[in-house]
Amino acid sequence: MLLLVVQVDDHPAWLDAVQLARGLTDDVHAVLFDASRADELAKQGIKAAHVVEHDVLSDYAPEAYGEALAQLVGELQPSGVLAVGSEKGNEVMAHLAARMRAPFAANCTQISGTGRPWLITRIRGGGMLLEDAEMDAGCGVFTVQPGAGTGAETPSTVDQVDVRRFTPDLRDELARTRVIERTEREAGVSLATADVVVSGGRGVGSAEGYRVLEELAELLGGAVGCSRVATNNGWRPHSDQVGLTGTKVAPKLYIACGISGATQHWVGCMDAKAILAINTDPDAPMVTRSTYSVIGDLHEVLPAVIAEIRARNASAGTSG
Numbered sequence: 564m565l566l567l568v569v570q571v572d573d574h575p576a577w578l579d580a581v582q583l584a585r586g587l588t589d590d591v592h593a594v595l596f597d598a599s600r601a602d603e604l605a606k607q608g609i610k611a612a613h614v615v616e617h618d619v620l621s622d623y624a625p626e627a628y629g630e631a632l633a634q635l636v637g638e639l640q641p642s643g644v645l646a647v648g649s650e651k652g653n654e655v656m657a658h659l660a661a662r663m664r665a666p667f668a669a670n671c672t673q674i675s676g677t678g679r680p681w682l683i684t685r686i687r688g689g690g691m692l693l694e695d696a697e698m699d700a701g702c703g704v705f706t707v708q709p710g711a712g713t714g715a716e717t718p719s720t721v722d723q724v725d726v727r728r729f730t731p732d733l734r735d736e737l738a739r740t741r742v743i744e745r746t747e748r749e750a751g752v753s754l755a756t757a758d759v760v761v762s763g764g765r766g767v768g769s770a771e772g773y774r775v776l777e778e779l780a781e782l783l784g785g786a787v788g789c790s791r792v793a794t795n796n797g798w799r800p801h802s803d804q805v806g807l808t809g810t811k812v813a814p815k816l817y818i819a820c821g822i823s824g825a826t827q828h829w830v831g832c833m834d835a836k837a838i839l840a841i842n843t844d845p846d847a848p849m850v851t852r853s854t855y856s857v858i859g860d861l862h863e864v865l866p867a868v869i870a871e872i873r874a875r876n877a878s879a880g881t882s883g
């Protein structure tokens with residue numbers, strides 16, 4: 564049984580995907596869009612690497628990646644194709660599966676069987692539950708949830724990787740979705756890694772309403788987040804959105820201001836060590852699940868909190 568493991572990006576969970584593949588067969592080949600990674604593969608037990616080359620693939624282009632992979636799958640006829648369940652991995656595998664007219668299982672933690680059916684365990688509901696499922700597919704398309712393996716190399720008897728070049732036939736229009744510009748993130752704390760996130764939802768009421776959240780975040784050395792209502796209303800950019808279709812955060816403290824705690828938001832903040840909900844509704848799910856809550860209008864509560872922090876800082880002789 565031949566399995567392909569596709570390196571869509573340089574996500575560190577690559578070894579987890581290799582581990583799941585090697586658990587099924589010794590006949591594992593890698594598919595690379597960047598040839599420089601080929602040298603590392605022998606110690607991972609990978610026998611061959613297919614290096615995909617084409618001008619259109621010079622930077623990330625998910626449709627073109629999917630089409631290139633579909634052509635390679637047509638040539639090699641593997642039993643399955645795996646990639647890391649990163650944002651890019653899931654996007655490219657979805658394009659591949661659509662082109663193959665094959666089913667696709669994303670974010671798997673276990674894969675067994677040899678097709679018809681594949682037996683899989685996968686993450687559902689943004690991480691809220693694990694689902695055991697059967698997938699009836701000749702060639703299975705999967706992504707592997709980061710952390711599903713041990714993150715270590717599997718013992719290898721491979722001495723040298725057989726590196727092969729593959730040049731797909733790609734039309735220019737496949738590059739219509741592609742990276743055209745990269746910009747450095749502005750200085751400051753990033754939402755994904757901040758120790759404190761001050762997040763606002765519909766209750767904030769307007770783009771201007773976020774000034775008080777920004778002020779509190781700055782005082783606490785944190786970042787500002789928001790719910791999808793805020794991004795939909797144009798109050799905040801999508802890069803600030805927390806949740807299923809935004810960023811997943813795990814700060815020491817998540818301050819949820821005027822956010823109801825819908826499941827799609829909750830899965831993005833549930834890993835916070837502590838949650839402080841500020842909400843007018845004592846029965847809002849964010850309040851009932853939070854570590855601490857203040858029932859009240861955020862437009863009154865936040866200025867009072869800021870004034871208190873400033874007063875304490877002043878008496879302690881600190882500037883922030």
Ligand SMILES: Cc1cc2nc3c(=O)[nH]c(=O)nc-3n(C[C@H](O)[C@H](O)[C@H](O)COP(=O)(O)OP(=O)(O)OC[C@H]3O[C@@H](n4cnc5c(N)ncnc54)[C@H](O)[C@@H]3O)c2cc1C
Nearest residue numbers: 764765766790791806807808821822823827828842843861
């Ligand atoms: C496929 C899909 C993906 C989604 N992905 C996401 C996602 O990634 N992130 C996300 O956030 N949502 C996401 N959603 C939307 C989600 O279902 C909710 O609609 C959204 O999270 C609600 O945002 P909210 O809590 O700001 O608004 P609401 O649900 O309207 O809640 C507003 C809250 O503010 C409180 N409030 C009002 N005024 C005040 C005040 N002055 N002071 C204090 N409290 C006040 C209210 O009591 C209420 O609890 C997704 C939905 C779908 C279908």
